[in-house]
Amino acid sequence: MSDAVSRAVTNLLHDQRLRIPLAVLKGFRNGLVYGVKIRLPHAIVMTFLFHNGSLQEKLSVILSLTYQHARNLALLATIYKTTTMLAKKGMGHSSPLVTFLGAAVAGYIMFGSNNKLNMQVNLYLLSRIILALVKLAVKRNILPSMNVFPWFAALMWGASLVLFEYEQGSLHPSLSASMTYIFHDSEHWTNLWDLFVYNTLLQ
Structure with missing residues (x-):
């Protein structure tokens, strides 16, 4: 890239008239990158551990989840940055209400x-x-x-186990299955093998 072109690009990047569209563009880029970074490793591990099917089917699931997460975050950032930056430009300042409304609109559209x-x-x-x-x-x-965290943990576990024991149908099936395995299946065994080595009750 020649010096003249480099200077022209630098000037464009620092042009205040382009600040909003460039910030929106970078928000889109950052949401996309972060979505891939956070979802791809998780999808690989969870799919190969818990999904049945061929390698092609598993790869399809991984790519689909990664695409959805990355797209949602990228467009969430785009909507949020566009609405809040335009509102700030029009009002001359931002506010918690503007932030909340911009994020709420973006969340409703992309994660609703x-x-x-x-x-x-x-x-x-x-x-x-x-x-x-x-x-x-x-x-x-x-x-x-x-120290807030121990009380937070106490509330979460207390509420979750009460729901599990008395209103199990209200819990997400995966959480209910996990708690059944840990807390209910532990009350049943027939021999040393399924007491200590391998739980056969869910098979």
Whole structure:
């Protein structure tokens, strides 16, 4: 690349009139890259551990999950950055309400479909948000100062086991199956083999 072209490109990249579209473009790029980085290894491990089918079918599942996660994050970033940056430009400042509305619109569009991947991502966010809100309440003296995490763990496990024992049908099937294996199947055995070595009860 010649010096003249390099300088022209540099000038364009620093042109304030292009700041919003370039920020949106980079948000799209970063969402895409992060989606691939976070989903691809997870999809490979989970698919080869728990999915039946041919190698081609497994690779198809891996690529489909990775594409969906990367696309959703890329377009979420695009919608969020576009709406909030345009609002900030029009108002002269941003605000928590603008941030919330921009993110809510993006989340509704990109993660509003009820499927396994979106469920996983949304529940991941929910757990982090609950913990963050408790920490914020402590920081702002709404709750007394304390180590929040053990209480968070206590609440999560207490609630999950009560639901499992008394309202099992309300839990996600995979969580219910895991808890059945750990907490209910541990009460049954016929010999040393299925007591210590191999649980035959789910076979």
